[in-house]
Amino acid sequence: MKLSVIQNKIEEILNKHHLTIELPKSPQKMQEFSSLIDSQDEIVKDLNLFSGNFYQELEMDSPYINTHFDSGLLAGNVQLHSHSFYEILYCTDGTVQYLVSDRRYHIQKGDIVFIPPGVSHCPIFYDDMKMKYSRIVLWVSNLYIKTLTDQWNLAEISSDLLSTAFLLRTDGTRLADLGRYFTRGLYETDKKEPFWATILYANTGALLSELFRATTLYKDNLPTARKDSLDPIISFIEYHFKEKLSLEAVAKEFHISISTLGKLFKDRLNTGFYHFITQRRLIYAKKQIELGSAMEEIAVTCGFSDYSSFYRAFKKEYGISPREYKTLIENQGDGSAG
Structure with a gap:
């Protein structure tokens, strides 16, 4: 979704609820706006544009x-x-x-x-x-x-x-x-x-x-940060996310407990172990869609058991289907999205 579209929707929500809050102009401010009024149930229902991976859905x-x-x-x-x-x-x-x-x-x-x-x-x-x-x-x-x-x-x-x-x-x-x-x-x-x-x-x-x-x-x-306990785990997932990965197997690979590994992802990356892997697979899938690969082939090569599982995960994460995303990218490629 484009920033201008989100701004227009926020302005409609403010007017509907007679609020006088400064209109946010950037992605971070938009999420701060969402957090500012998340205690008001009626407004929250109108803020479904902030559901899912908000930053993932941004368009130019x-x-x-x-x-x-x-x-x-x-x-x-x-x-x-x-x-x-x-x-x-x-x-x-x-x-x-x-x-x-x-x-x-x-x-x-x-x-x-x-x-x-x-x-x-x-x-x-x-x-x-x-x-x-x-x-x-x-x-x-x-x-x-x-x-x-x-x-x-x-x-x-x-x-x-x-x-x-x-x-x-x-x-x-x-x-x-x-x-x-x-x-x-x-x-x-x-x-x-x-x-x-x-x-x-x-x-x-x-x-x-x-x-x-x-x-x-x-x-x-071109510096990098000092080594951290999370680094080798992320690198391992980066090279193996297309394969079947389990919390138990990865914990065993790095000689740590299952609870420690799960807590590491929750504390450092604000997501669960399996959700992180799903996100990484979907990001790879988006790239394959942009390259024109067949949808069923993408599902398997990204580590999903079948197309249905891939479709559900994609739709849940991004709010659109894989084929809708393909159409969106094609429109952006010829300039019609602007």
């Missing part, structure tokens, strides 16, 4: 580029998800730990995180804490990337560069001025002065070029 408003500023408490309502577009985060303040695919990053002020389409990601929590951090979020569509590479003949932007997630540390380095691209994009989007879209598209192209250059020249600025 523009067929090319969206950007917004997000700030607030990152509580346990953000689960493992992926997008059909590129997501680039620029941390302006605070700190947070993030799982991107099977790698864990400690994100701090000045860090830039590049997340390609179909790559699973979510925050990791420690000691039931709520993390507050501010970031500028940039969404870039596959259509924009294709237009950029085709029209500019940018052979240097390889498929490896576009498909690899990374964290770039800029604070206190020669890369510190990369933040200006994010603030400029945000300014153009907010002000919408003459030729703002042209400047936004050119600014984003320059930013992407700078990021890809930096990953090539400054590999020392």
